[in-house]
Amino acid sequence: MLSPTNSGGAYPVIATILALPSMSGRDALLAARPRLRVMASSPYLLRALRSGDAAIGLLPSETAYGIWKRDGRFKVTLPTPDSVLPDTIGVSHDAGPTARAAAARFIRFVLSPEGQTLLGRDTAAAMGWPPIDGVARPAGLPALPGDLVHLSADAWGARQNDEIGWFIREIAQ
Numbered sequence: 661m662l663s664p665t666n667s668g669g670a671y672p673v674i675a676t677i678l679a680l681p682s683m684s685g686r687d688a689l690l691a692a693r694p695r696l697r698v699m700a701s702s703p704y705l706l707r708a709l710r711s712g713d714a715a716i717g718l719l720p721s722e723t724a725y726g727i728w729k730r731d732g733r734f735k736v737t738l739p740t741p742d743s744v745l746p747d748t749i750g751v752s753h754d755a756g757p758t759a760r761a762a763a764a765r766f767i768r769f770v771l772s773p774e775g776q777t778l779l780g781r782d783t784a785a786a787m788g789w790p791p792i793d794g795v796a797r798p799a800g801l802p803a804l805p806g807d808l809v810h811l812s813a814d815a816w817g818a819r820q821n822d823e824i825g826w827f828i829r830e831i832a833q
Contacts, residue, residue, distance in 0.1 A: 661718035663832060664824045666700045669720035674827055675816045676739070677718075689831050698832040702727070709734065725801055738802070 662670035678685030689696070697714060699705040702723055708714035710731075717724070724736045749770075751763040769775040776795040797803075816823075 661696065661698055662702065662705060662720075662723075663698050663700055664827060667702070669723055671820055671824060672811075673718050673720055674823060675811055675819075678823060679811055679816075686826070686830075689827070693831050696831065729800060 661673060664670040664674055674689075677688055680688060697708065699708065702719070705714065705717050705719070706727060709717050719727070721736070721738065724734075728734050728736050749767050751760055755763065773794045
């Protein structure tokens with residue numbers, strides 16, 4: 661799996677494991693630790709998968725589907741239940757009224773069908789599901805599962821530093 665200190669997409673994967681309803685996510689990670697390799701970045705994990713040094717990769721879904729699009733030898737399986745930890749868009753509290761107004765217009769555009777269609781052409785966003793209705797998902801992506809769990813961005817965002825610290829101390833060392 662990817663290191664949350666190097667990959668922004670790794671924390672949602674860790675948060676999903678930590679939020680397991682059927683068992684303690686920490687216990688699950690501790691039990692897997694002897695077999696778990698933490699990689700600095702996706703290229704290292706991809707190299708380990710291609711060479712046979714790793715049999716399974718735990719990746720953010722958009723990264724996994726991006727790899728699958730480039731190399732059909734890989735199979736992507738979504739966990740059940742799968743979860744979503746929303747990204748956030750922030751504007752500095754030091755921004756003046758003009759900058760805040762410009763940021764608000766930009767955010768409205770990015771989250772519009774037109775903005776999502778444009779982002780879906782040639783960006784990393786093209787590897788994931790659009791966050792709004794009315795925009796087609798990229799070719800090859802399955803429909804999102806009906807039992808999708810929405811993790812609280814407020815709760816998990818507040819826990820991020822503590823959880824990553826625990827993961828680095830207990831799992832990645």
